[in-house]
Amino acid sequence: MIRAKDINLDTPLEGLTPGGEIYEGGTAAMVNTGSWRTNTPVIDFEKCKHCMLCVPFCPDVAIPVKDGKRLDFDYLHCKGCGICVTVCPFDAITMKSGGEA
Numbered sequence: 001m002i003r004a005k006d007i008n009l010d011t012p013l014e015g016l017t018p019g020g021e022i023y024e025g026g027t028a029a030m031v032n033t034g035s036w037r038t039n040t041p042v043i044d045f046e047k048c049k050h051c052m053l054c055v056p057f058c059p060d061v062a063i064p065v066k067d068g069k070r071l072d073f074d075y076l077h078c079k080g081c082g083i084c085v086t087v088c089p090f091d092a093i094t095m096k097s098g099g100e101a
């Protein structure tokens with residue numbers, strides 16, 4: 001079976017999985033989902049309490065955590081859905097118009 005990392009524009013049709021199904025985990029990391037973004041979340045670290053509530057809600061795992069603190073967004077993968085804005089109980093995240101980080 002062909003691996004997702006080996007699929008590219010030169011891959012013949014017969015090399016693809018039926019229905020384009022992906023059988024491996026973690027393949028989203030290979031896609032720059034941030035390029036689709038039309039709105040962009042912005043963190044205010046003065047307000048953030050590092051409660052981590054936003055982290056598991058992000059469908060693109062675009063909120064990195066290090067040493068018990070959340071870091072700035074991974075804008076390569078953040079697609080701007082706004083879920084993190086909704087779940088933050090401290091209003092530490094706002095959405096700005098446009099896809100630029």
Ligand code: SF4
Nearest residue numbers: 058078079081082084
């Ligand atoms: S806007 Fe959506 S994709 Fe981006 S960090 Fe927030 S929850 Fe994740």
Ligand code: SF4
Nearest residue numbers: 048049051052054088
């Ligand atoms: S939910 Fe809000 S306060 Fe909690 S870590 Fe995320 S941005 Fe910070």
